[in-house]
Amino acid sequence: MKSIVHLTANIETVEKYLHSQSWLKTGEKITSTEVPGDGNMNFTLRVKTNRRSFILKQSREYVEKYPQVEAPVTRTLREAEFYGLVSGHSNLKSKMPKLLKVDEQNYVLFLEDLGEATDYTFLYEKGQILNDDELAEIITFAADLHTKLTRQDSKKNLPNRKMRELNHKHIFIYPFLEENGLDLDAVLPGLQKVAEPFKSDENLKGKIEKLGKRYLEEGNSLLHGDYFPGSWLKSTDGIRIIDPEFCFFGEPEFEIGVTIAHLNMANQPEEIVQKALRYYKERAPLDEKLRQQYTAVEIFRRILGLAQLPLTIPLQKRQELLNESFEVLTKADYSELPSAIYHHKNLSIYER
Known part of the structure; x- marks a missing residue:
């Protein structure tokens, strides 16, 4: 070889x-x-x-x-x-x-080469607001992806199990370990103390474990898998979407949940967040309760986990987002949600 x-x-x-x-x-x-x-x-x-x-x-x-x-x-x-x-x-x-x-x-x-493009992580800077046209373009891409490329219509299987398992570890496990090697006070003084009650809450961790198992199940829609401002490029020819290496057939609620989490952490006005949801729901179905749960766990992951963002929101705002996410996740009732599993007799979920 x-x-x-x-x-x-x-x-x-x-x-x-x-x-x-x-x-x-x-x-x-x-x-x-x-x-x-x-x-x-x-x-x-x-x-x-x-x-x-x-x-x-x-x-x-x-x-x-x-x-x-x-x-x-x-x-x-x-x-x-x-x-x-x-x-x-x-x-x-x-x-x-x-x-x-x-x-x-x-x-x-x-x-x-898309030229001298810049990604949308500038949204995390204070005072940066995503305009309506750009928001519509970003959300429309996701809705079209989720509705036009489905497992039931595709002969191609794309479980991407290894990347999903990596992502699962960093979303659903790592941020909630009491000792994970990350000094949160080095990220922002006071963040370690804010994190402690969440890391020790067994009810929260139990709910997150269930949501994590759901993430690992097969869904019907093709997802980009990491749909956040770092994957959106502002180029001379308009918005371009890059880096779909976490892609898989899964639940759209995960994708949109992640996107909404980042709009919240970028301190976008509530009007922008609601428009994003409206633009999506005009084009594709979305279970709002499940979306909220994926939004919540992504907020935990990005504020308390290894994959830190260049956030400018103060400690108080981060605590508010974590508290809201805690409420969503601890009140979650998974018996009310439809099954995520998509069965296909010719496709193995353990491929690649």
Whole structure:
């Protein structure tokens, strides 16, 4: 078996790799390489040549930003499968970068360069408000994805079990461990004390365990899997959606729950939050109780967990969000919710 090429920003190394894949055109030479933005999960490189610019994205056996955290090396291949699924839907495909080539041996994607785009994490800054047109575009993409690509209409299975198990650990387990190695006071003084009662509440943890099991079940809608401001790009050609490596067929309530959680943590006006929900419900069904529970657990995950955000909201606001989330989760009655399990006789949930 061939050893895996470990890409770096070194021009000579990258050029040698691209030639080995026959991805460079005759006479094409690399003029520069740079890391675009602050990628968390993968090694991402913008490559400029004397003819064009493109993106290389390679997954490793760890999280790029946190090398001590293991992650499935095959995640870029699952992302490639997502691009394949949306390729038959022009309204979805046009909102994402083009996948030009895939190197399965080295877990590398060759992607269209969207140019000098910026992600929407600026929304976490004080006073930044998402405008109506952008909100509608972001929500419409999700609604179209969830309704146009379903398990019942797709011959392709995309369980993405390993990535879901990683996400499950960081959403439903890690934030609620009393000793998880994260110094919350280093994030924001006083946050550790705020967290303590939640970490020791057995009723809360029991409800979260049930919700976590539900997340791991199979659903009917194709989800992006990590639909938050870091996956939305503001480009010269409009909004683009990136990084669907956590994709799977699941419940839309998880996806929209995550999105609403981030609008709340970005301190968006309640009017924006309600518009987001209205825009979605005009296009697709949504169980509001379940959505609220996924919103609540995502707020816990992002305020108390490893995947910290550049939040500017003060300690008091974070405590308010946690208290509201606590109320939602501890009052949850799972007997009232429909089953999440989607059965398909030809598909195994344990694939990949």
